[in-house]
Amino acid sequence: MARGQVRLEAATGEDVSxxxxxxxxxxxxxxxxxxxxxxxxxxxxxxxxxxxxxxxSGIDWEKVIISGASHGSTTAARFAKQEKVxxxxxxxxxxxxxxxxQALPSATPPERYFGFSHVLDTGWSDDHYxxxxxxxxxxxxxxxxxxxxASPPYGNSRRLVSDADVGGDxxxxxxxxxxxxxxxxxxxGRLLYEQVWKYLYTHPVDRVGEPTPKDPDCRQDHPLGx
Numbered sequence: 508m509a510r511g512q513v514r515l516e517a518a519t520g521e522d523v524s525x526x527x528x529x530x531x532x533x534x535x536x537x538x539x540x541x542x543x544x545x546x547x548x549x550x551x552x553x554x555x556x557x558x559x560x561x562x563x564s565g566i567d568w569e570k571v572i573i574s575g576a577s578h579g580s581t582t583a584a585r586f587a588k589q590e591k592v593x594x595x596x597x598x599x600x601x602x603x604x605x606x607x608x609q610a611l612p613s614a615t616p617p618e619r620y621f622g623f624s625h626v627l628d629t630g631w632s633d634d635h636y637x638x639x640x641x642x643x644x645x646x647x648x649x650x651x652x653x654x655x656x657a658s659p660p661y662g663n664s665r666r667l668v669s670d671a672d673v674g675g676d677x678x679x680x681x682x683x684x685x686x687x688x689x690x691x692x693x694x695x696g697r698l699l700y701e702q703v704w705k706y707l708y709t710h711p712v713d714r715v716g717e718p719t720p721k722d723p724d725c726r727q728d729h730p731l732g733x
Contacts, residue, residue, distance in 0.1 A: 511608035518586040587615040602635035604729040609642035617644040627680035634726035649716020663716040
């Protein structure tokens with residue numbers, strides 16, 4: 508099966524795929540480095556230099572939380588397989604249907620991966636996210652937990668879902684777990700997921716839930732395009 512090399516080349520700029528040709532300066536890794544190096548020079552009071560490695564030749568990724576939504580969550584997870592980071596937060600993702608890179612050995616310890624999805628998101632309802640989460644090994648750190656009926660720290664789980672009201676709209680559900688117009692609010696206009704996001708980005712990575720078996724109802728075989 509494919510190993511997500513296109514995503515990896517897009518993230519690192521390294522020539523690992525014969526399907527695309529992305530120069531290293533155009534890869535996410537180098538772009539972030541150039542941005543942080545510029546910020547460290549132009550705005551030293553912001554302490555951006557702390558994110559550079561000792562010889563200032565790159566980013567100290569172990570100090571960085573890498574996160575994304577949808578396509579971005581998949582690329583974030585793929586990059587973290589290659590580079591050890593502080594934490595990975597995957598909103599409405601990851602997927603990659605028939606690929607199996609999610610099961611590759613990971614430079615980032617698996618307990619540092621956190622996922623959050625709405626159950627009406629087709630990536631969830633079609634079993635793409637549950638498959639990726641299991642391939643990443645997240646079932647070893649607690650059960651799938653509905654944040655609408657649980658309180659922080661959600662049993663220290665790495666797999667969070669919600670069934671909050673999004674008007675039955677799958678597209679709205681896809682963006683619901685990301686801060687913005689699609690994210691549900693309470694009667695006072697406050698975002699429902701504020702505590703969830705705080706958990707995803709700040710919960711100590713060494714606090715984990717109890718291992719749970721893989722879900723036999725989570726489909727593993729996804730033909731391309733399904």
